[in-house]
Amino acid sequence: MTLPTVTPVDKTRAAALRATIDGKAKPLGALGRVEDLAVQLGLIAETPPTFDKALLLVFAGDHGLTAEGVSPYPSAVTQAMVATFLSGKASANAFATAIGAALRVVDAGVDAELPAHQALLAEKVRRGTRNAAVEAALTEADVADALERGARIAREAVEEGFEILALGEMGIGNTASAALIMHRLAPAPLAECVGRGAGHDDEGLARKLAVLERAAARSDATDPAQVLAQFGGLEIVMMAGAILGAASAKVPVLVDGFIGSAAALAAIRLEPAARDYCIFCHRSAEQGHRRMLEALEVEPLLDLGLRLGEGTGALLALPIVRAASRLLSDVASLDDVLNGRI
Known part of the structure; x- marks a missing residue:
């Protein structure tokens, strides 16, 4: 029996993903476990798709x-x-x-x-x-x-x-x-x-x-x-x-x-x-x-x-x-909001 080769995600990237989410235009942790899901999606794919398909x-x-x-x-x-x-x-x-x-x-x-x-x-x-x-x-x-x-x-x-x-x-x-x-x-x-x-x-x-x-x-x-x-x-x-x-x-x-x-x-x-x-x-x-x-x-x-x-x-x-993926791609950073860059 030959099983597919599965590559573990690179969990060293989790801290950077969490920092990106923490920097979004929202209070820290305000989206609860949706933020955890966004981190998982970001670990699976550096730029997660919208999952429309x-x-x-x-x-x-x-x-x-x-x-x-x-x-x-x-x-x-x-x-x-x-x-x-x-x-x-x-x-x-x-x-x-x-x-x-x-x-x-x-x-x-x-x-x-x-x-x-x-x-x-x-x-x-x-x-x-x-x-x-x-x-x-x-x-x-x-x-x-x-x-x-x-x-x-x-x-x-x-x-x-x-x-x-x-x-x-x-x-x-x-x-x-x-x-x-x-x-x-x-x-x-x-x-x-x-x-x-x-x-x-x-x-x-x-x-x-x-x-x-x-x-x-x-x-x-x-x-x-x-x-x-x-x-x-x-x-x-x-x-x-x-x-x-x-x-x-x-x-x-x-x-x-x-x-x-x-x-x-x-x-x-x-x-x-x-x-x-x-x-x-x-x-x-x-x-x-x-x-x-x-x-x-x-x-x-x-x-x-x-x-x-x-x-x-x-x-x-x-x-x-799908919403968790959009959190990574579509939500402005708090810094951009505060400095009028949107």
């Missing part, structure tokens, strides 16, 4: 674990929601239109043959994962293939002219996969990683935890690539690859909620420098996300009680990212 990639895949009742919905809903994205009628489509982002769907591993569509990238590794409660979800070759495809998709988007990538997902059962990945890579006790997902009641949540305990007991994997093979979903693995691909191209990535953060966790465990390029967009209402963000040592931009996925939280954060 943004792309949401929604990665879709199915999970063998759904046979165990880890979701209240059947796997067929994944295919139905892919069709909804392609018709332009999902929440992510509405949000993307509202903020001016393009949207494409990536078939990473949907358990169906999908008809061709101009907004669909056919990158299926296999039709869904195996049942991780009884066997490895993926082979090592599957993981390598998915990571490499994700990285290529991200690099091709950058070559096309997109300045920032937002990552979303669709896959019934993928909170179960994400919980297992978090359990091993955060690491954290499994019970703290497992939440209600798409809407389990108490009985369903207890059943989900019991299934994931069986899955976790089956393997003691802690190496990131092995964890992805044992417990990963193809959409999660391909998102991790996309993060590495974007980071290798020095382009920021908007990370969505619980499942997107699990992909980011895997990517960062594979290549720690990838963290520099990730912007964590919101804190999900899904149990476990707060603990995962703590393990990643990051603070998200928003906390709106979201738990939909699809990249919706990433899209809602995009205007803040």
Whole structure:
């Protein structure tokens, strides 16, 4: 498996960027964490773009674990929601239109043959994962293939002219996969990683935890690539690859909620420098996300009680990212204001 080379940002430049922001026509620190975001963007690119050209990639895949009742919905809903994205009628489509982002769907591993569509990238590794409660979800070759495809998709988007990538997902059962990945890579006790997902009641949540305990007991994997093979979903693995691909191209990535953060966790465990390029967009209402963000040592931009996925939280954060970039490029210095040079 060949992973993209990710160059860490030059953090020695942070002090100069902070001084530039402190010298803007505003009180010190008056824009709070937007100023921190501006520093991150300035470290990624010496002259950050406006991020007008943004792309949401929604990665879709199915999970063998759904046979165990880890979701209240059947796997067929994944295919139905892919069709909804392609018709332009999902929440992510509405949000993307509202903020001016393009949207494409990536078939990473949907358990169906999908008809061709101009907004669909056919990158299926296999039709869904195996049942991780009884066997490895993926082979090592599957993981390598998915990571490499994700990285290529991200690099091709950058070559096309997109300045920032937002990552979303669709896959019934993928909170179960994400919980297992978090359990091993955060690491954290499994019970703290497992939440209600798409809407389990108490009985369903207890059943989900019991299934994931069986899955976790089956393997003691802690190496990131092995964890992805044992417990990963193809959409999660391909998102991790996309993060590495974007980071290798020095382009920021908007990370969505619980499942997107699990992909980011895997990517960062594979290549720690990838963290520099990730912007964590919101804190999900899904149990476990707060603990995962703590393990990643990051603070998200928003906390709106979201738990939909699809990249919706990433899209809602995009205007803040654009504003932070404009802070660097468009705001006068206090010195210029006081001396009449504007």
